Amino acid sequence: MKAAVLFKYNEPLKVVDNVTISPPKAGEVKIKVVTTGLCHSDVNVFEGKTPVPPPVVAGHEIAGIVEEVGEGVTRVKPGDRVVSAFIHPCGKCRNCASGKENLCETFSQVRLKGTMPDGTTRLSLDGKEVRTFLGGGFAEYAIVGENALTVVPPDIDLEKIAVLGCAGLTGYGAVNSARIEPGETVAVVGVGGVGLSVVQMLKASGAGRIIALGTKKWKLQRAMELGATDVVNTEEVDPVKAVKEITNGGADVVIEAGGNEKTVQMALDLVRIGGRVVLVGLPPANAMIPVRIASIVRNGVTIIGNYGGRPRVDMPRLLEMVRLGKYDPTKLITGKYRLEEINEAVKLLQQGEAIRSLIVMK
CATH class of the missing domain: 3.40.50.720 (NAD(P)-binding Rossmann-like Domain)
Incomplete structure (x- = not known):
């Protein structure tokens, strides 16, 4: 699989094509990435200000198509067009159960470690683990928990709504x-x-x-x-x-x-x-x-x-706001780049000359 990997803080990302991705486990979903928004939170990872241990694949405003589902997944199925939130609720902890899934206690324990809730990763390179930051969307495929995902209606373009995953939800x-x-x-x-x-x-x-x-x-x-x-x-x-x-x-x-x-x-x-x-x-x-x-x-x-919104409750509402014309995420997009051009997009964001760039997997 092709992915943009950060191997060392404050160095350019390297796009490699031999990253291995494991199948999704229980409650997890494998997504074929269509596009991922580039957010300043990703840049903080690249600069070591958000110290997720490298090697790491960032990218958390993910829009794509469900490729495969793990055991017990019921919210999505293969072929569904989905948008992923940057928050991945477990759905079981006290905060999730009380309606505050944006403050999921399970997710909070691993989001800066770059692992799935069970403490392991789904990516590897040359036999060594590769971590992900809130999804790892700067790659051809990503694996996230099903509770982060919302099915996108067929009349809404995936590129239009990728930034809902962070900018919109926050x-x-x-x-x-x-x-x-x-x-x-x-x-x-x-x-x-x-x-x-x-x-x-x-x-x-x-x-x-x-x-x-x-x-x-x-x-x-x-x-x-x-x-x-x-x-x-x-x-x-x-x-x-x-x-x-x-x-x-x-x-x-x-x-x-x-x-x-x-x-x-x-x-x-x-x-x-x-x-x-x-x-x-x-x-x-x-x-x-x-x-x-x-x-x-x-x-x-x-x-x-305030740390974002509730993926399962607020993301459908956001999509309805887009449909009704009350929120236009395309007004945030200042450029589109292929994965191989991601360092150019990062530089523009660091210089303050971009709002949101889309990394498109074509």
Whole structure:
């Protein structure tokens, strides 16, 4: 099997054609990959900021066709067109049973180890194990748990919806956890794939002013096209002053999708007294971000950490939003690349010159 393998952090991926993939075990599904979105979380793996041990195959926004199913699989069958979430719920732990499968306890124990829930891998190269990051979609085939998969209706193009697996599901979870009330003012920090998904979903949810903050003019323009009422270029003006002037004191809700110290602190400074801050951007695994606790306490600010959405519940809803035209994931796609061109796509994302690139297996 052909796959783009990271052998060492901060080195280019190597596309090799002799990776061995084992059959799916109980509860697992083998997918023939059609396309996989390239996300900044993948780049964090390549740079060692998310330290999944190499050799590793990344790629977690997977769309493809079911090739084979393991014992006991009932949610999909061979031939089904599917999209995979970056969260792979076990369906049995306490959180899964209580409706919080995005916080699956079993999955949380292995997601940075690059293994399946049983602690083993399904890929190998020259007799040595190869790990995967949240699916391993930068390859011709991938094996994931059935609970991560949702069947895609035949009238929806797989390339159109691959980014639902992370950008869409994370954006949906962020807006859902914020409990947006009609007319509330919301600031969105970061206008990448997640941020632009959030903007679209805020518009669909009935939010009032939607203020997008970022550093790239073309991305801010895209945010306006997708539903933002105001934009703030954080490199050209004081973002806190600008937002407080627009909102007369601060946003009711701030959704942070940048995932670094500067954007997290900015989010806390943008919110009004008594407001809510939702953190969805993922900084490096060992990042320590200082927070002024006294101001949070005095101002009664609620901080909500949100890790994506619930694959079996929210992904079908996302697909319906796509069908109804309320969420357009194609607006996030800035390029398509063959697997052999993946390093070019990675470079553009690192430079901030891409939102989402699709790696197509053709």
